[in-house]
Amino acid sequence: MLNHIIGRLSLGGLLARAVSAAALLGAFGGAASAVTVPILVADVDSGRVIYSQAPTDPWFPASITKLMTTYVALDLVRQGRASMDTLITISPNAAAEPPSKMGFKPGTQLTLGNALKIIMVKSANDVAFAIGESLGGSIDNFAAMMNDSARRIGMRDSRWTNANGLPDPQQWTSARDMAILARALIRDFPDDHDLFSISAIQFGGAVIPNHNGLLGRYPGTDGMKTGFICSGGFNVVATATRGGRRIVAIVMGQPSARERDVKTADLFDYGFAQDGGNGPGLDALPGSSSAAPPDMRPYVCGGKKVPAIDEGPGAVSASATTAAQLVGGAAASSPSLALAAFSSPGMRARTLPPRAPLQPVAVWIGRSPAEGQQILAQQAAEAQAAAANVRAARLEAAKARREAVLAKRQAVQAAAKEAAAQKQAAKAAAKASGGVPRSASAYTSSESASMPEAKPGKGLTKAKDAAKPAAHKPVAAKPVAKPVAAKPAPKPAKKAAAKSDE
Known part of the structure; x- marks a missing residue:
């Protein structure tokens, strides 16, 4: 479902409709607004537009923001207000920025030259934040410098609030503005263009490849920068050179890094097949009617876990078939047909060739290696x-x-032993008492003068009866009998009484 929706947003719906790519719209269900993802292809030298759709619509830039950060930094060097050896300090706020990042400790210092290489390859948010703080005095001041530079070079649709492109609802740009920025970087700083084509950096024992999946895969690619946040999708500003001609392509709002890379490569193929002098200039593109960028989060990320890095992996394998080949060469005369090829089964399954061997550039912290x-x-x-x-x-x-x-x-064991000892002592005390004391016995000696003579077979019963308390029943007083001389008890009764005492 996600691929279907995004396919309609991008170039995938053109084959079925056979309409102009510029009219491509995708509906986000129900009452949601229709959205067209920004795409632009232009000739770098002339500034002429080769193809565009929604070129001035506002869009969340993500890490392609770092191109604007780099422009301001290089401009300060050009003015003599900084140098490539200027030390950039990682503050606690910079160190706290979320990934992608280098993870430097607060207080770590590195040169501006190394910092720029790191943000172009690793897209490190902590380092970009530190560049802004160190060169601008604060992020707010540096953002003001970004906005001033953007207006000066002709960017009309951009608003900058931070130096690294992390999500901010108040920060956006457009495909047209990013094409203007790319041209300005190439024009104003020709000696620094290698900064945008580094395939990998090496820091200590770690080799970190560039997130740009076109470098080393699409012939002639020589820059520039990728970016991803859920609200903006997968974006890229890319340049490529063929036969002495350089083209810039901007692709935004893609659902994956692979689709972003493949579509950009196909746009390069189409652009190099065109005459770069026939389209309107970048300055002539009309403004957008949209007041703010759409939030692509529900359609790009949905309920899925956000990728661990802010760029996503580049394409890693496969076919060298081009858009023009898939449409039988019609791409040379028809942008609609060329871009419609994106929806064919062959295109959807296609990825770029394997990456060429990396050529890491060393970076370090401190003033020197x-x-x-x-x-x-x-x-x-x-x-x-x-x-x-x-x-x-x-x-x-x-x-x-x-x-x-x-x-x-x-x-616990000591308590158990103590309890057992107390129990044993209680048993021993009970045994030593001998049971019921003799004075409390219910039986009386047969020699007692007050006992009536016992008869054979009845002595035990009468003895038990004598032990019962007299208070249970009131007994009427009887006349005192005359004393009778006691007679010796019969031998059988004496024998019975003795037996009861045992």
């Missing part, structure tokens, strides 16, 4: 010591836990 190595060695030693301290603390905590468990177990 030697100083950078010393800093890295010191940081490695500190990290090793910190890891050792963490391990020692964990072992100590584990030992404390074991001792606490053992102490608790011993306390």
Whole structure:
């Protein structure tokens, strides 16, 4: 469903409709507004437009913002207000920026030259933020410098609030403005254009490839920058040179890095097949009726987890078939037919050829590679010591836990022994008491003068009856009988009484 929606937003719906690519619209359900993703192809030298759709509509730029950051930095160097050796400091705020990032600690310093290489290849948000803070004094001041430079070079549709392109509802640009910026970077800083075509950087032992999936895959690609946020989709500003002619292509709002790269390559194929002098100039494109960019988050990311990096992987394999070949050469005379080829099954399954071997460019922190190595060695030693301290603390905590468990177990065992000893003592005391005391016995000796003579077979019963309390029943007083001389009890009764005492 997502691919179907985005396909209608981009160039995929053209084959079925056979209409002009500039009229392509996609509906986001129900009452939502129709949206056309911005696309533009222009000749760099002349500034003439080869193809465009929604070229002045506002759009969230994501990390292609870093091209504007780079323009301001290079312009300060040109004015003598900074140099490529100017130290950029990573502040706590810069270090706290979300990925993509280098992860430098607060207080880390690196030269502006290395910082620019890092943001062009790694698209590091922490480093771009630090460039803005260090050169502008604050991000707000640097954003004001970005806006001033944008107006001066002819960008009419852009508003900048930060230096790295992280989501901000108040920051946007347009495809036309990014084409103007690309031309200005090439025109104003010809000695620095290699900055945009670095295939990889090497920092310490790590090699980090460029997020631009066209570099080393599409012949002639020599820049510039990719970007991704959910609200803007996958964007790219790319340049390529063939036969001494350079073309810039801007593709925005794509659902994946692969589709962005493939469609840009096909636009290059189409552009190189055209005469670059027939279209209108970038300045002649009419303004947009849209007041603010659309939010593509529900359609690009939906409920999916956002990619771990802000660019996404580039295309990694496959076919060299071009758009012009797929439409039998009709692309040379018909942009509608050429762009309609995007919806064919062959196009949807296509990716770019494998990337050429990387040629990493070394970057470092500090003023020089030697100083950078010393800093890295010191940081490695500190990290090793910190890891050792963490391990020692964990072992100590584990030992404390074991001792606490053992102490608790011993306390439970001691309490159990104490309870058993008390129970045993209670049993011994009960046994020593001998049961019911003789004075409390319910039986009376047969020699008692007050006992009537016992008869054989009835002595036990009468003895039990005598033990009952007299208070249960009132007994009427009887006349006192005359004393009768006691007679010796019969031998059988004496025998029975003795038996009852046992």
